[in-house]
Every structure is written in structure tokens, then in C-alpha cells.
Amino acid sequence: MPNPSKPCPLCKKPADPLHAPFCSRGCKDRDLLQWLGEGYRIPGPPADPGLDSDNDDR
Numbered sequence: 001m002p003n004p005s006k007p008c009p010l011c012k013k014p015a016d017p018l019h020a021p022f023c024s025r026g027c028k029d030r031d032l033l034q035w036l037g038e039g040y041r042i043p044g045p046p047a048d049p050g051l052d053s054d055n056d057d058r
């Protein structure tokens with residue numbers, strides 16, 4: 001079970017164990033939308049357009 005003393009990572013309100021580590025369903029959904037909309041990105045080298053794993057001819 002997450003530490004209840006940690007605040008919500010989005011709005012900094014106290015976390016709710018039902019929606020941990022967030023404070024509410026709204027913050028939980030907002031975070032999910034960031035992931036789905038590519039709002040969160042991990043830095044790295046540019047992708048090689050010649051490497052398309054969906055068209056693998058094995």
C-alpha cells in the first residue's frame with residue numbers, strides 16, 4: 001500500500017488510498033490522458049524510420 005503521507009503527483013493534495021498515488025479519479029484520469037496523448041516522453045535518440053517492427057518478414 002502506498003505511503004499516505006505523499007501528496008498527489010499532479011496537484012499536491014493528500015493522496016487517497018482508493019486512487020493512489022493520486023488524490024482523486026480526476027487526477028488519475030488526467031495522468032492517463034497524458035500517457036495516451038504522448039504528453040510524457042522519455043528522451044532518446046530519434047527513431048530510425050527504416051526499422052519497422054510491424055512489417056517483419058520472418
